[in-house]
Every structure is written in C-alpha cells, then in structure tokens.
Amino acid sequence: xxxxxxxxxxxYLPKDALGRKVLRDKIIEVFEKFGFDPLETPTxxxxxxxxxxxxxEEKLIYKFETPGKDKVALKYDQTVPLSRVIAQYxxxxxxxxxxxxxxxxxxNAYRGENTQKGRYxxxxxxxxxxxxxxxxxADAEILSLVYEIYKNLGLNVIxxxxxxxxxxxxxxxxxSTIDKLKKIGKEGVLNELEQKGLSKKEAEELFNRVLSLxxxxxxxxxxxxxxxxxxxxxxxxxxxxxxxxxDYYTGLILEVVLRSNPDSSSLCGGxxxxxxxxxxxxxxxxxxxxxxxxxxxxxxxxxxGIEIAAATTTLILVxxxxxxxxxxxxxxxxxxxxNDVATEIWLDPTSKLDKQFKYATSKGIPYAIVLxxxxxxxxxxxxxxxxxxxxxxxxxxxxxxxxxKDQQN
Amino acid sequence: xxxxxxxxxxxYLPKDALGRKVLRDKIIEVFEKFGFDPLETPTxxxxxxxxxxxxxEEKLIYKFETPGKDKVALKYDQTVPLSRVIAQYxxxxxxxxxxxxxxxxxxNAYRGENTQKGRYxxxxxxxxxxxxxxxxxADAEILSLVYEIYKNLGLNVIxxxxxxxxxxxxxxxxxSTIDKLKKIGKEGVLNELEQKGLSKKEAEELFNRVLSLxxxxxxxxxxxxxxxxxxxxxxxxxxxxxxxxxDYYTGLILEVVLRSNPDSSSLCGGxxxxxxxxxxxxxxxxxxxxxxxxxxxxxxxxxxGIEIAAATTTLILVxxxxxxxxxxxxxxxxxxxxNDVATEIWLDPTSKLDKQFKYATSKGIPYAIVLxxxxxxxxxxxxxxxxxxxxxxxxxxxxxxxxxKDQQN
Numbered sequence: 001x002x003x004x005x006x007x008x009x010x011x012y013l014p015k016d017a018l019g020r021k022v023l024r025d026k027i028i029e030v031f032e033k034f035g036f037d038p039l040e041t042p043t044x045x046x047x048x049x050x051x052x053x054x055x056x057e058e059k060l061i062y063k064f065e066t067p068g069k070d071k072v073a074l075k076y077d078q079t080v081p082l083s084r085v086i087a088q089y090x091x092x093x094x095x096x097x098x099x100x101x102x103x104x105x106x107x108n109a110y111r112g113e114n115t116q117k118g119r120y121x122x123x124x125x126x127x128x129x130x131x132x133x134x135x136x137x138a139d140a141e142i143l144s145l146v147y148e149i150y151k152n153l154g155l156n157v158i159x160x161x162x163x164x165x166x167x168x169x170x171x172x173x174x175x176s177t178i179d180k181l182k183k184i185g186k187e188g189v190l191n192e193l194e195q196k197g198l199s200k201k202e203a204e205e206l207f208n209r210v211l212s213l214x215x216x217x218x219x220x221x222x223x224x225x226x227x228x229x230x231x232x233x234x235x236x237x238x239x240x241x242x243x244x245x246x247d248y249y250t251g252l253i254l255e256v257v258l259r260s261n262p263d264s265s266s267l268c269g270g271x272x273x274x275x276x277x278x279x280x281x282x283x284x285x286x287x288x289x290x291x292x293x294x295x296x297x298x299x300x301x302x303x304x305g306i307e308i309a310a311a312t313t314t315l316i317l318v319x320x321x322x323x324x325x326x327x328x329x330x331x332x333x334x335x336x337x338x339n340d341v342a343t344e345i346w347l348d349p350t351s352k353l354d355k356q357f358k359y360a361t362s363k364g365i366p367y368a369i370v371l372x373x374x375x376x377x378x379x380x381x382x383x384x385x386x387x388x389x390x391x392x393x394x395x396x397x398x399x400x401x402x403x404x405k406d407q408q409n
Numbered sequence: 410x411x412x413x414x415x416x417x418x419x420x421y422l423p424k425d426a427l428g429r430k431v432l433r434d435k436i437i438e439v440f441e442k443f444g445f446d447p448l449e450t451p452t453x454x455x456x457x458x459x460x461x462x463x464x465x466e467e468k469l470i471y472k473f474e475t476p477g478k479d480k481v482a483l484k485y486d487q488t489v490p491l492s493r494v495i496a497q498y499x500x501x502x503x504x505x506x507x508x509x510x511x512x513x514x515x516x517n518a519y520r521g522e523n524t525q526k527g528r529y530x531x532x533x534x535x536x537x538x539x540x541x542x543x544x545x546x547a548d549a550e551i552l553s554l555v556y557e558i559y560k561n562l563g564l565n566v567i568x569x570x571x572x573x574x575x576x577x578x579x580x581x582x583x584x585s586t587i588d589k590l591k592k593i594g595k596e597g598v599l600n601e602l603e604q605k606g607l608s609k610k611e612a613e614e615l616f617n618r619v620l621s622l623x624x625x626x627x628x629x630x631x632x633x634x635x636x637x638x639x640x641x642x643x644x645x646x647x648x649x650x651x652x653x654x655x656d657y658y659t660g661l662i663l664e665v666v667l668r669s670n671p672d673s674s675s676l677c678g679g680x681x682x683x684x685x686x687x688x689x690x691x692x693x694x695x696x697x698x699x700x701x702x703x704x705x706x707x708x709x710x711x712x713x714g715i716e717i718a719a720a721t722t723t724l725i726l727v728x729x730x731x732x733x734x735x736x737x738x739x740x741x742x743x744x745x746x747x748n749d750v751a752t753e754i755w756l757d758p759t760s761k762l763d764k765q766f767k768y769a770t771s772k773g774i775p776y777a778i779v780l781x782x783x784x785x786x787x788x789x790x791x792x793x794x795x796x797x798x799x800x801x802x803x804x805x806x807x808x809x810x811x812x813x814k815d816q817q818n
Contacts, residue, residue, distance in 0.1 A: 001457055002457065002458070003493060003497040003689060004497060005450070005451050005454070006451060006454060006475075006479055006481050007477065007479060009451035009452075009453055010451060011448070011450050011451070011494055012447075012448065012449035012450075013448065013498070013506065014446035014447060014448060014506075014507075014512060015446075017447035017448055017449045018446055018447055021437075021447055028430075032722045032723075032751050033746045033750075033751050034746070034751075034752075034753070035721075035722075035723040035726075035752060035753030035774075037423035037424075037426070037427055037721050037722065037723070038421075038423060038426035038427055038430055039420070039421065039426055040420065040421035040426045040429070041414075041420050041421075042414050042415060042419060042420070042531050043418075043452060043483075043517060043531055044415045044418055044531070045415060046411055046413075048410055048411065049410065049411070062475065062476075064474075066415075066471065066521065067471075067521055068416065068521070070415055070416060072415050074452075084412060085420055085422075088412040089422070095771065096422065097422065097423075098423075098768060099768070100756065100757075100768070103423060108452060110452075112475065112476055112477070122451050122452055122453070130756065133757050135758065135759070137735075137756045137758060138756045138757075141756055148746070228735070228739055229739045229742075230739065230743045280410065280412060312446050313441040313444075313446065314441075314444040314446070317444075326546075327637060330638045330639065331639065334638060334639045337442045337443070337557070340442065341442075342441050342442050342443075342444060343444060344444030344511070345550070347509065347539065347542045347546045347547045347550055348509075348542050348543075348544045348547075349546060350544070359507060359508070359509070363507045365444075
C-alpha cells in the first residue's frame, strides 16, 4: 500500500493546521466587523454549472461520473458556486437572500495544476463578495476590507489596482502574455507577443499602450472613496500591467503584494465581475470581491518572521506520578479545565515521569505539573516551567491565578 | 442549465452557515481545553488507501480516475486518513508526530447514501482521537471529552456504552440486524435473523444472549475512571444492544443520545479501534475516539429550543442619507469597526432610507444609524432600535459605550 497523499494533495499536521486555523479566525474577525456572513456550498457541483466559466483554465477542472450517473465536478473556485446560489435562490420568488448579499466563504477549491510549480491541487480560499451593487462605493469597501485584513495579520502590503475595462478590447491571448511581465520581463513579453502573431512593431505598440494607461474615471472614484474612508494614500497603487488571469472581471481588478517584495507572487486577488451571474440568470447582476490565498499568505507571514500560532494550544501537562495518585491528577485536571486552562493529563498511569516530560517538551507544552506523595499530602503541587527549566511549589488556587496573570501579559 | 446542487448535496445559507460556525467554535473550545490539536487531511485519498477498511459500506465510497490516471476516492471518514497519517509519518524514522498523538479533525466526509433517508452525501464530521495508548484511562478521557462538549452545547445527553469484545464472536451480518432494534423492534429483529438463516430458536437464543450481557471488566474500569474524573453516575449507561455499524471497533463503543429522547438517532458515535492502523503499519496500534455529527447535533439543539447563533453577526447598519453626507457615514463606520463593533455601511448612496431599513430588518441587524444634515451639524447621530422600534439621539462616543454595555449584558 502506498503510504502517501495523492500527488498534489497535502496533509496539514498539527502545527500547520493550527496556524491555518488562527489565520482563518483572524480573517473571519475582520469579515464579521464589516458585516459579512458565511456561506457554504458543496464540494461537488454539476459539471455543466462549472463549464464555460473559466476560459482556457477549464481544462484544470476535476470531473467524474457518480455511481448514480450524475456528471459532477470538484469546485474550481467559490465564485461560480456563489453565482449558482444567487441565481437558484433568486428564482424562488420570495427573497431568501438579502439584497445586497454580502457573504464570505472559506472552503477548498480543486485544480489539476502542474505540481512542479509548487502548487497544490487542493487549496483553501477565503472569499468575500458584495453582490447586487453597481456603485463604486462597493469596490471601495472591498479595498477597505482587504486593507484591514492584512493589517490585522501584521503584514505591510500594497493593493495593486487596475480597471479591466481599460484593456477590454485587447485579445485575451495577448493579455495573458502581458500578465507574465513580472516573471519573464519586458523582452520576454515582446518575444511571446511576436510568437503569438504580432509583428515586432505591433508588439511594441501594444506593450507601450498598456504601460502608458491612466486610471479610468471609475478607478479614480473608487480610490477617492477608499481614501475618504480613512485609508492612507500609499495603500493602493495603480498598475496598468495588472491583468488577472481569469476572464470574468469587468471593472476593478486588484492584487495584494508585500510592500517589501512587490514582485513576489500575490497573496490575494479579485475585482468586479458583473457578467458571471448573468450567465445563470440571463440578466446582469453586479458583484465585486476577492479571494485570499491562505497558503501564500501564511508563507508571507513566515517570511516576515510573524509567528501566527504556537506549536500547540495546550498550556499544561498534568503528569501522573503513580496509579495510586491518579485520583489527585484527575481532580487537578478537571479544576484547571473548569477554569479555562487548556490542560492535558498523561493517559498511561504506568509511564515514568521522564517520558511524560519528554512528551510535553517535544509537543511544545510550556508547563508540567507534578503531584508526588509529598505534594499530595500538603495539598500542593509542583509547577515545572519546561522552557526556562525552573519550578515552584504552589497551591492549585495560586497556580490558576498565576496562569491567568501570565495570559494577560 | 440546472440551477441546483448535486443530488444529496446541500448549500448552507448564511443563517445555517453561521450556526455551524458557532457550533464548531464551541466544540473546538472544548477540544483545546482537553489538549487536542487540529489535523487536516486531503479530500481525496488514493483508492487503495480506503479499500478494505469499511466492510459492506465500502460500496458507498465515491471513486474516480484523475486526468493524470491516479485512482482516487473522496474521503469516507476521518479515521482511515488518520491511520494513513500515523503510518506514513511513523515511517520517516524521526518523530514527526507526538506519541501519544491527540488530534481533532473537522472536515467533510462523502458517502453515496440513499438520499431518501434524509441523509446528505457530503457531511461535516468533528472527530477527536487519542492514538498510542492502550490504557482504559484514554477511553475514560474520551468519555469525559464527549460529556464536556455536549454540556458546553447546553444539551442534556446520555452516553450509551458497550464493549465490542463482548460480541466479537457473533457474525457481523447478525450484529447488523440486532443494531436495528431501535428502528424495527424485537419482532423485526427476530424475523430478520431468521431470514438470514437462523432457526427461530437460534434467533431467540442469540437475541436473549445479547440482551443479558453484563459489562466487561474493561468497560467497568473505563466507567470507574470516568466517574473518578468527577462525572456523574447517570452520564453513561451500559447498553448491550449498542453495536455501531462499522466493523473496525475492538473495545469500548459509544453513542450519544438526547436524555429526553434516547431512542432518536445518535448525535455522536465512536469507540476503540486498535486494529485499523495495523492494516497500514503491520503492527497493532491502539486508538480511541469519536465523530460528532454536526448536522444531527444542530438539529437536536433546534428541537430543544437552543438558539446557537443570531441570523447575522452584524450589529449596526450605518445608513447613507445622501451622497453629500457619505463622508460622515464612512467616518462613523470606521470608528465603530475600530472599536470592534460589527458594522455595515449601506453601499449605494442613491438609495432611499426606507430601502436601507428594510434591508437591515430582513437581515436581522438589530440597530441602524441615521446621519441627517441636522445630526451632522450637531455632531450627533440617531440610533434606531429596529426590534423595539425606538430611537435616540446621541454622540458617537456615547453610542460605543452603550453598545459595549449592551454586549456585556
């Protein structure tokens, strides 16, 4: 039997899973502060729901047939399922969803990417979108939300912006080349444009035209409203070469990059996508939002030396001195938990203390409690600080007070 | 285009998604208090990882081939992926996982169930397991954890327990019949046992034998340790007819039912499964744990009239009186959010106030703020209580104080 994950898929062991959890919680905190509520849609959609929505990328969708002969596909993003939801519940005649509809969605997406690029085929997206508003105030609100999220994570970022309508007349095969500017440089872009059929002169003209674009009136208004909301001038930056791969954007497009490393890959991307929901409903339906790449954002935090979570949430290991004193250990454990102290008790009464300390240290638990016969008699316990290798004898009540005080600092 | 979810799959719209989120958070709170850290494994596993683990239920696994010709399957539960993780990282020679390994895992599982039974084919499981300990103290700790979780949810439950080793010699086809006792009654069980090849006398003998079983020494010790941990006598109840569908249990088995309705379907199930990891590693590896059915638990809370979450987390809608006063509305919004008040701002400056109030009411937002020209001039605002249909004029500072005070109550 192969003891491994499917190629391109990944386990998140406790330390990583804990970091992801804390990151999600910090993002949700900001989503809620902005009045976004959660939505969950299934991992599988009917194949026809996803087809015709992603342009060339469609080939990366995982499709299969169920035993019941349903043609299904794994979710490729959260945007198309959201569109399906808007259309489906809008059909019912009575209003199931609020209008406007503001939702966040933190779920996995699946893409059969080339794994050599270091990309995973299952990855978690944190999306937020405002559906039902054409006003640039909604676009500005999305920029504000993105800004506050990265501020809450302690990352200094720039939100690069562009207006897709400025380049709407350029063929998408040329756009996908210009999109590679960061990676392959100006020469690379010009060469590839020629390979795709432009003359040298045409390639240069197209490239120079894109480079010399100025912000649209719409984009200027979005940026004005963003600044009017109290955000700093240098938080957003117009970038005429920002393209975004997916075809479905119609106005604002945005990407978040580290201020200290603006040419590295983006942590978050999004924009306005007013035409997608119309593919389901038959009439235009405005929407603007973004998707945060959880893995990429975590990587950036690591690069910046920001520790998102400890190796474990456990604060104390209550060791078991002997079968005879198990009673006391259980009592102390229950008391600590009742006082909201994350506490493990060692679960094999036959183990030596040494083994128990080793476990706590290897797992990163900061404290261990020892309850020997002497301590038990005096109704005291020994608290070992496993990091600083110190210890003190104190009562259970004093211990809880000490821990609460430590946590406040 | 079919505007619907795949048959047997389900959307969770904001109110439901919010309830699920709060429920997960409340369960995680207890997991952490007990020293469990999270684990995440992929949605897909190699087909061969899942095959031969679930007995007859194996036919419910979703299988397909990827474009890269990988034979894969959707996760059927969290237990087999955990076993794969233990075996895989145990192979590496150095200790990647702690020993014992205590993890929780909150992820979806996929089963091609008959949807007529009201079952969904994608459902979220909240699992917790202790791996690496044979001692009944680990079994007792699992019972304590289950007890504390349901206490934290406000549900009065009974944990029904049995020892699978008491019935290890009975053929599993007969066990699956006895497992239906709640649903089909004694006569139904006896009839089905006869249909499966037993004589009338044999069927009655088998049934009576199971009914008259007494707790094993092992189970008595687990219950003693659970009570020694400070839990009440009536929290656990021995039930000789408790079987659990899956074949892989080896000792303790448990199911959680509502005390007020013990014959309804269980909210949580689990037990000791010492042989599964050995299928991957070749040597026995002890493990004990459980899976909470999130949907079933939420249903039970609804039945009991326990409201888990409000319709929205948003507390205030800042209305926009006019384009001219947008500035003030944006300022108030930013101030409230900076003070941790979940605040929406209306995002279309051309809307009438009436429409804005309707939105807030339909979404369940308790308060709306109105900033008209008069209030703006006096640096005051009007706070409308949308539930009680009252309103008051106050300063922004007083508003924040009022809200904070309300939240404390």
